[in-house]
Amino acid sequence: MLIFYLIIGIVYAFILSILSKSWRGQGENNPIAQSNEQVTLIVPFRNEADKLKKIFESIENLNYDHLEILWVNDHSEDASVVVLNELLNSKNLRFDHHLIQAEGKGKKAAIETAIKHAPSDFVFTTDADCELPPTWIKHKMAHFENLLIQMVAGPVMTKERNTAFQRFQQIEWSSILLVTQYAIAHQNPLMCSGANLAYRKQAFQKVNGYQGNRNVLSGDDEFLMKKISDEFGAEAITYANGKESLVLTNAAKNWDELFSQRIRWASKYKSHNYLHFLSALLPALLQLFWIVSFILPFSYGLEGVVAFLITWSLKMSMEFVSLSKVTKVYLLRLNFLDFCYTSLIHPFYVLRVALGAVFGNYKWKGRS
Secondary structure (H helix, E strand, O other): OHHHHHHHHHHHHHHHHHHHHHHOOOOOOOOOOOOOOOEEEEEEEOOOOOOHHHHHHHHHOOOOOOEEEEEEEOOOOOOHHHHHHHHHOOOOOOOEEEEEEOOOOOHHHHHHHHHHHOOOOEEEEOOOOEEOOOOHHHHHHHHHHOOOOOEEEOOEEEOOOOOHHHHHHHHHHHHHHHHHHHHHHOOOOOOOOOOOEEEEHHHHHHOOOOOOOOOOOOOOOHHHHHHHHHHHOHHHEEEOOOHHHOEEEOOOOOHHHHHHHHHHHHHHHHHOOHHHHHHHHHHHHHHHHHHHHHHHHHHOHHHHHHHHHHHHHHHHHHHHHHHHHHHHHOOOOOOHHHHHHHHHHHHHHHHHHHHHHHHOOOOEOOEO
16 A cells, blocks of 8 residues: 555656646747737626726737727626726727627627627637736737637736735646646647637637537636637647736635635536546546545554655655746746645645535526
């Protein structure tokens, strides 16, 4: 049993080293688009009255000339439309902004409604609770100069880092970004975020948008990515992971909010193929390995203590080495203690999310 734990610990460290090496050199000398193609930015929103001002200001600060923004109201029940209309009536706006009403319910319906009104060949999407870097569009558009590229995914990171809980979220996001970049680079795209996504409108239309998965509440990003990959090939999808492409979002306020969000994400496993299901199942099972390892010191005496310390030292040190490569690209000031704290509670956190995805339910924007 002790040998088994040591072997798994070594294998885990080896896998992290491979992921880490795939990130090497990324995020440096990122290209900037040489042309100024017309771009449509779609921003769906529902009950975001307190967040619209920040995203609106960051859009107005984008360093791109030919841009039109479509704000899509997904049946908001707060003052979102009032707030947005006040912003749209501001003086000296740089871009053309349009407010439209989603024809159906849900984020997918909102985006499909906007696609019908999009005048350009290139579509960008983000969320209403995000902030965009000024060069966001220029750096992502550079990838479309390769005519084979149909979709460009990008990184998302939480802004706040004042508490251990907030820094936990940044480290967890770093792990998501590391796996996302590796999978796309090796032509096996697994996930992406609609908060930082761009694609050719004709690609969206050719795969019939969200037809076949409109009944799933979330997943506007991953389902579209899989359909584009199946239609055009995995090489048609790339990842822009430099800090110039980083989209910032708000950290969850508490554990309940974080669990609800992650359970919503994880619950899509039922609608994916078996390979995607396995890619979600195996990490969840690995967390059981780390949790059960806590019995080693009590069951095997001194040898158990040594095995426990070796395996957990491998885990913590390799997570620090691999994930700090991601955090350094995005200039996040996180120390080794932050990684140790995250490493200790992450297995229990993942198992809670997995159980919630299988047996629980969630609410999103007031909908179940």
